[in-house]
Amino acid sequence: AGEEGQWQRIYIKIKGEEGRNSERERARSWLRSETVTFR
Incomplete structure (x- = not known):
């Protein structure tokens, strides 16, 4: 036991x-997509 x-x-x-x-990983991918959107 x-x-x-x-x-x-x-x-x-x-x-x-x-x-x-x-x-x-989720936060990293979210940040990556955010930076792509800002460009």
Whole structure:
């Protein structure tokens, strides 16, 4: 049971990292499209 909880924490941590990365990518692509529009 203890091992299972540990894996859940690791999984949640990995998902959190992926979430932050996708947010960063979304912001970057949004900024790119914004600069293209301003030109």
